[in-house]
Amino acid sequence: DIQMTQSPSTLSASVGDRVTITCRASQSISNWLAWYQQKPGKAPNLLIYKASSLESGVPPRFSGSGSGTEFTLTISSLQPDDFATYYCQQYNSYSPLTFGGGTTVDIK
Amino acid sequence: QLQPRESGPGLVRPSETLSLTCSVSGGSIKKNDLYWGWIRQPPGKGLEWIGSIFHGGSTYLNPSLKSRVSFSVDTSKNQLSLRLTSVTAADTAMYYCASGREGYSPLDPFAVWGQGIKVIVSS
Numbered sequence: 001d002i003q004m005t006q007s008p009s010t011l012s013a014s015v016g017d018r019v020t021i022t023c024r025a026s027q028s029i030s031n032w033l034a035w036y037q038q039k040p041g042k043a044p045n046l047l048i049y050k051a052s053s054l055e056s057g058v059p060p061r062f063s064g065s066g067s068g069t070e071f072t073l074t075i076s077s078l079q080p081d082d083f084a085t086y087y088c089q090q091y092n093s094y095s096p097l098t099f100g101g102g103t104t105v106d107i108k
Numbered sequence: 109q110l111q112p113r114e115s116g117p118g119l120v121r122p123s124e125t126l127s128l129t130c131s132v133s134g135g136s137i138k139k140n141d142l143y144w145g146w147i148r149q150p151p152g153k154g155l156e157w158i159g160s161i162f163h164g165g166s167t168y169l170n171p172s173l174k175s176r177v178s179f180s181v182d183t184s185k186n187q188l189s190l191r192l193t194s195v196t197a198a199d200t201a202m203y204y205c206a207s208g209r210e211g212y213s214p215l216d217p218f219a220v221w222g223q224g225i226k227v228i229v230s231s
Contacts, residue, residue, distance in 0.1 A: 034217035043221035096170040097157040
């Protein structure tokens with residue numbers, strides 16, 4: 001299995017802050033990485049695919065970077081609607097597809 | 109846009125079989141040759157991929173669940189189904205159905221998710 005490790009697990013920030021979340025893969029996954037946002041009681045929502053491509057309808061304050069084993073999700077200026085949990089997911093291998101453990105962004 | 113919606117029992121007894129259905133509206137389940145995935149999330153925990161299925165029947169399963177899981181697809185009803193046998197409390201979770209983004213491969217992020225269905229395993 002490809003293990004996906006996110007850090008930090010919890011992040012406290014204020015509106016307007018620049019926020020960065022890291023995701024590390026246990027082996028190279030090229031750029032086959034997605035980021036999702038999940039709010040309480042809701043299904044996850046795809047933000048980023050292929051490590052850095054912004055999904056349609058997602059605000060441009062979200063960006064992704066990285067390749068191989070190290071990836072980051074950046075929110076350039078945190079907005080009230082962004083307080084949520086974020087997950088990375090590798091889709092380089094389906095044996096199995098795996099998600100990171102999640103990073104919760106809460107209000108400082 | 110294709111929209112999945114999960115349905116099934118909210119309560120299942122231990123050792124029994126969980127059966128869930130994903131009904132797709134807004135177009136054909138064959139559209140864009142997308143793969144369809146099942147993902148679950150235990151209460152307060154992260155996401156676990158159960159497996160993915162193609163409308164033609166090709167199936168990819170999480171090895172950790174492979175011995176207990178099976179999928180089927182009914183293109184005439186625009187539905188997918190999941191069966192999970194010999195359930196235990198560890199199978200208590202929110203179960204989601206989701207479509208791939210680009211199609212033709214199970215190696216595809218999940219672009220459109222259903223609202224999920226909460227399943228509790230308890231006697």
